[in-house]
Amino acid sequence: MRTDVQRFTVAHLLRRPAACEVGGFVVGFDPSTTSPYVNYATPFPGAEPTDRDIAGLIAAFRERGLRPRLEFAPDAALAVEPALRRAGFGTEALHEYLVxxxxxxxxxxxxxxxxxxxxxxxxxxxxxxxxxxxxxxxxxxxxxxxxxxxxxxxxxxxxxxxxxxxxxxxxxxxxxxxxxxxxxxxxxxxxxxxxxxxxxxxxxxxxxxxxxxxxxxxxxxxxxxxxxxxxxxxxxxxxxxxxxxxxxxxxxxxx
CATH class of the missing domain: 3.40.630.30 (Gcn5-related N-acetyltransferase (GNAT))
Structure with missing residues (x-):
C-alpha cells in the first residue's frame, strides 16, 4: 500500500489560503474561487471517522456555500469510504494514478x-x-x-x-x-x-x-x-x- 500520494494530498491542501482540519480530514478552502475542483477535502492516512466527524465535515462545506467533495486514495484510509457512503456521498470518478x-x-x-x-x-x-x-x-x-x-x-x-x-x-x-x-x-x-x-x-x-x-x-x-x-x-x-x-x-x- 502506498501512502506517499495520500500524505502529499494532505500536505498540498494544507497550503490553501483557508485550509482547516475537521474530524480526521483536511479541507483545502480557497476563498478566491468556488470551484469544487479547488475546494475539496481529503483524509489523513489511516483516518477512522465517525458519523459525527462526517457531519462536521459536511457542515464546513455547507456554511461556505460549497458542495462537499473529497479526493483521496482509498487504500490509505480504509474506514473513510464506508463512512462517506453512509452519509450519502456518491462517486464522481475512480482514477488510476501513475508514478x-x-x-x-x-x-x-x-x-x-x-x-x-x-x-x-x-x-x-x-x-x-x-x-x-x-x-x-x-x-x-x-x-x-x-x-x-x-x-x-x-x-x-x-x-x-x-x-x-x-x-x-x-x-x-x-x-x-x-x-x-x-x-x-x-x-x-x-x-x-x-x-x-x-x-x-x-x-x-x-x-x-x-x-x-x-x-x-x-x-x-x-x-x-x-x-x-x-x-x-x-x-x-x-x-x-x-x-x-x-x-x-x-x-x-x-x-
Missing part, C-alpha cells in the same frame, strides 16, 4: 516527424501565463474559461515552488503545457497536461511531462505522480517513465 521516479524517467528527443527536439520553456511574462491558461482551457474542451485568476494561479504555482512548462506556438502563444505542484512528502503532482488540437501528435505532451518531472527531481523529489484521462494519454506517460501506482477516489454530496 515516475528518477530511475524510470526517460528523456525525450525530437517529436514525431521532426529532427529537432521539442523546445520546452518556463513562462517568464504575464503574456506567457495568459497564453498557457488560454491554451489549456481550449485543450480540455472548454471545461473552464480562461481568466486572469487562472493565469495568476499558474504564476503562483511557478513562484511557489512548483513548475509550469510549455511549448510555444508559431504565433508566440502556447501550443501545449502543463504544471506540477511544489514538492511535499517526497513527491509532487503533475497535472493539466494539454495540447491544442492543431499541435497534437508532435510529442509536446511527452516533452512537457518529462521536463516537469526532471525539474522536480532536480529539486529533490523521490517521485512525481499523475492521473491519466484515457489509454492514449497513458501511453504517452508510460513512454516518459510513469508506472501504475494505485487509485484515487472522487466523491461528492449533492443537495
Amino acid at each position: 515516475c521516479t528518477p530511475a524510470t524517467l526517460v528523456a525525450q528527443g525530437a517529436g514525431p516527424g521532426s529532427a529537432d527536439p521539442v523546445d520546452v520553456a518556463a513562462p517568464a511574462t504575464d503574456a506567457d501565463y495568459t497564453a498557457i491558461d488560454t491554451a489549456l482551457a481550449e485543450a480540455f474542451g472548454g471545461q473552464w474559461a480562461p481568466s486572469p485568476e487562472g493565469a495568476a494561479r499558474l504564476r503562483r504555482t511557478e513562484e511557489g515552488g512548483g513548475a509550469v512548462r510549455f511549448v510555444r506556438a508559431e504565433d508566440g502563444g502556447c501550443a501545449g503545457g502543463a504544471l506540477c505542484s511544489a514538492l511535499a512528502e517526497g513527491t509532487a503532482e503533475l497535472a493539466g497536461v494539454g495540447t491544442l488540437p492543431a499541435y497534437r501528435g508532435r510529442g509536446i505532451a511527452a516533452a512537457v511531462t518529462a521536463a516537469l518531472a526532471g525539474t522536480l527531481f532536480g529539486r529533490g523529489a523521490a517521485s512525481v505522480w499523475l492521473e491519466y484521462s484515457g489509454e492514449g494519454s497513458r501511453r504517452v506517460y508510460e513512454r516518459v517513465g510513469f508506472r501504475p501506482g494505485g487509485t484515487r477516489l472522487y466523491v461528492s454530496l449533492d443537495g
Whole structure:
C-alpha cells in the first residue's frame, strides 16, 4: 500500500489560503474561487471517522456555500469510504494514478516527424501565463474559461515552488503545457497536461511531462505522480517513465 500520494494530498491542501482540519480530514478552502475542483477535502492516512466527524465535515462545506467533495486514495484510509457512503456521498470518478521516479524517467528527443527536439520553456511574462491558461482551457474542451485568476494561479504555482512548462506556438502563444505542484512528502503532482488540437501528435505532451518531472527531481523529489484521462494519454506517460501506482477516489454530496 502506498501512502506517499495520500500524505502529499494532505500536505498540498494544507497550503490553501483557508485550509482547516475537521474530524480526521483536511479541507483545502480557497476563498478566491468556488470551484469544487479547488475546494475539496481529503483524509489523513489511516483516518477512522465517525458519523459525527462526517457531519462536521459536511457542515464546513455547507456554511461556505460549497458542495462537499473529497479526493483521496482509498487504500490509505480504509474506514473513510464506508463512512462517506453512509452519509450519502456518491462517486464522481475512480482514477488510476501513475508514478515516475528518477530511475524510470526517460528523456525525450525530437517529436514525431521532426529532427529537432521539442523546445520546452518556463513562462517568464504575464503574456506567457495568459497564453498557457488560454491554451489549456481550449485543450480540455472548454471545461473552464480562461481568466486572469487562472493565469495568476499558474504564476503562483511557478513562484511557489512548483513548475509550469510549455511549448510555444508559431504565433508566440502556447501550443501545449502543463504544471506540477511544489514538492511535499517526497513527491509532487503533475497535472493539466494539454495540447491544442492543431499541435497534437508532435510529442509536446511527452516533452512537457518529462521536463516537469526532471525539474522536480532536480529539486529533490523521490517521485512525481499523475492521473491519466484515457489509454492514449497513458501511453504517452508510460513512454516518459510513469508506472501504475494505485487509485484515487472522487466523491461528492449533492443537495
